[in-house]
Amino acid sequence: MAKDIETEVPIELTHKDYYDPPPAPFYDAAELRKWSFYRALIAEFVATLLFLYVTILTVIGYNHQIHLGDSCDGVGILGIAWAFGGMIFVLVYCxxxxxxxxxxxxxxxxxxLARKVSLVRAIAYMVAQCLGAISGVGLVKAFQKSYYNRYNGGVNLLSDGYSKGTGLGAEIIGTFVLVYTVFSATDPKRKARDSHVPVLAPLPIGFAVFVVHLATIPVTGTGINPARSFGPAVILNNEKAWDDQWIFWVGPFIGAAIAAVYHQYVLRAQAAKALGSFRSSSHL
Structure with missing residues (x-):
């Protein structure tokens, strides 16, 4: 690679003010020997536990207010959306x-899919997140068992009057908004040009969760997070909780895949860059 003689910085980096890290290896077994890997798993487990604990308590509290007939004194749907968005903001920041x-x-x-994490890390994160969600909801049930069972444990359910296709579409679009925001807020190019963005990155992510909840709570109760849907279903464990569980996995995964392709290959033009690099190398 050619270098600037005075600064010893690769010439390619002198023509842009940001640095794209190389793609993560598809399979990196070496991660299993690093403490940082297990520290990250613990962080994901604890964060998801706290997320489910606070948000499911909020949902159950709201349902209790509705049952008592004084819903105007409760947090309402707006409060539930704030609970989910606010907790994501806090936990992503931490x-x-x-x-x-x-x-x-x-x-x-x-x-x-965007090659930001390896397959090993991705699978381990998903397991840690699901276990954290189960543990968080388990704590809610342990502390408020009667209310938990009475109000269906905060599980995601397809609301009456909506088809499965509508619910699936709501989950796809909602997750697209969230994951697209994650990519945009953590984009190295944006970080370089707006120095305040790394500090504020959790804020737009939390707001994305907030606004999606406002739109989709009436439809599916808002999943956009398979761990959030899986934890309550496991702890409640009745037929109703599992009826539409597939929607809360298939929808978010499709939405995330679309967001990854849109950001990486349309907005960041990774496919065009790769093709251009291939063409230039073919003339050497």
Whole structure:
């Protein structure tokens, strides 16, 4: 690689003010021997546990207010959306420097498709997130068992009057908004030109979760996070909880895949760059 003689910086880097890290290896077994890998798994587990604990308590509290007939005194749908968005903001801020602050298998899947994380890390993160979600909801049930069972444990359910296709579409589009925001907020090019973005990156991600909840709570209760849907279903464990569970996995994974392709290959033009590099090398 050619270098600038005075600065010893690769010439390619002198023509742009940002640096794209190389793609993560598809399979990196060496990660299994690093403490940083297990530290990241612990961070994802604890963050997802706290996320589910706070948000499911909020959902159950809201349902209790509705049952008592004084819903105007409760947090309402707006409060539930704030609980989910606010917790994501806080937890991404706390864990971004350790694990990347995924807290969502769909986010992890999208970043894997974009070669931001290896297959080993992606699978391990998803397992940690699901276990964290189960543990968080388990704590809710342990502390408020009667309310938990009475109000269906905060599980995601397709609302009456909506078809499965509508629910699937809501999950796809909602997750697309979230994962697209994650890519945009963590884009190295944006970080270089707007120095405040790395500090504020958790804020747009939290707001994305907030606004998606406002739109889709009436349809599916808002999943956009397979771990969030899986944890309550496991702990409640009745037929109703599992009826539409596939929607809350298939929808988010499709939405995340579309967001990854859109950001990486349309907005960042990775396919065009790769083709251009291939053509230039063919003339050497």
């Amino acid at each position: 864990t971004a420097g350790i694990s990347g602050g995924h807290i969502n298998p769909a986010v992890t899947f999208g970043l894997f």
